[in-house]
Amino acid sequence: MSSTDTAAVLEKDASDSAEVGAGLDVLDGVAARGAPIARIVRERALPPLIVVGLVLGLWQLVFVLGLTDADKLPGPAMVWHSLDELWCQETLLPIVWTSVWRGLSGFLLAVVIGTPIGLVVARVKPVRTAIGPVLQGLQSLPSVAWVPAAVIWLGPDNVAIYAVILLGSVPSVANGLVAGIDQVPPLFLRAGRTMGATGLAGVRHVLIPAALPGYLAGLKQGWAFSWRSLMAAELIASSPELGLGRYLQSRREAADMPGVLLGILLILIVGIAIELAFMAPIERHLLRDRGVQDADR
């Protein structure tokens, strides 16, 4: 049989089996599906709202029944009043903004510093043995512990505050990247190498995208640490601009309990809002693209 004949026969044979293949594909394929808005709201938004409602209800109940001293636990309405007051004095937004700006810019700085550190620690053996454990240990050191030293060394203003943020969140960002890189399946690296993705091309086209989920987890934690560190720093260090931590401190000094509770709530809400607004969507997008939510292989 000549080679063109062979090719023709093979083509015919293969197209028979292609129909079988196409049938299998239909049976096996996963249809991409989107969730209707109504369901997203019902499944995602409703449960937390119910919990918030319950907590508020319980709080009001405790307050109304007079189970505790009203000076120590003011009711929700009194806290709301404090909020209203702040809003009317037009100080609410500047206070929140001061802290958010410090938190975000500090966090971005931490990303810029922590990422190369993470890359080097993950890829260079001696560096890893030298500072890997320290980096891990730093993560469990509460950043509030740095505040006194930072204030003495750097003065009680913005510089000290930023230093504390960085000490809190750089280790998270770096460790996240290290963990992300460690979790990259060797198969991907080998596949990349057979395609010619070596050296920098390998880092860019294979290593970084493959490590992204772990890196993002590190970024999420980095944001949380940066926000916590900022509040710790603002409580103790003093700087001209009034942030949430400083506001909380001033309310404590004024024995203004509704103000104290308001401060705590604002810190909590801003932290959650940033997480929901920036981190969660990126992460969800990434995981969905990779089919992680399907608990796939």
Added chain:
Amino acid sequence: MTPVLTTPQAVTGRVAGGVPAVRISHVHKSFGRSGARTHVLDDITLDVAPGEFVTLLGASGCGKSTLLNLVAGLDKPSRGSIEVPGGRPALMFQEHALFPWLTAGKNIELALKLAGVPRPERRAEAERLLELVRLAGAYGKRVHELSGGMRQRVAMARALAQGSKVLLMDEPFAALDAITRDVLHDEITRIWAERQLSVLFVTHNVREAVRLAQRVVLLSSRPGRVAREWRIDLPQPRRIESSGVADLSIEITEELRGEIRRHVQH
């Protein structure tokens, strides 16, 4: 019925005449430091002629993947030499190894990019390759949206995108069900003939080896050596369940079992 033509050959592994697509010469491979050294491959000499389809058969752990990795350049032989005159060969793994952060089409385009195909041509070429593996509509699909068989076909397209005439396959269909595997056997046979590829295909499925190959090479275990080889002259397309394939499979299986039994005696 076609008579079964088998030609047990001398254990040299050499193909007569011409420049081979792959030339493996006296390759040894050991792992570990002296003391706890395991000798995995022992004096392997094997050629793959241009356009030839060779299957490498052997028991689990005999060093098939090790040999393929050496040919792919992922590792270096302890001794001996490997030449692939046509440049870096393409390698397909048992797991699809597609990058989940890219779509099927973009996976192929990455391979094209790394092979130096200019950007404006990549999209069209990727779609052409997807068509070749009969997945014309899959360009924008995410890896997790594809079935196991579809993934292996995209992986095949990605391997072909590297533009190498030499294709190394390490049990690429082992994780698939029998029907899907059948379909992919037809596809790889067709593509091999169409593109005149030189294929070195690893498997421990004897029937698969006979179904696909022009030449079946049996490796012994511990250390891995070329134990014997068979030239398969059955005409393509073959059916895996045909009696020609079955008869020869029985013969080769007997040999393979003998190879494995050898290890019990000492």
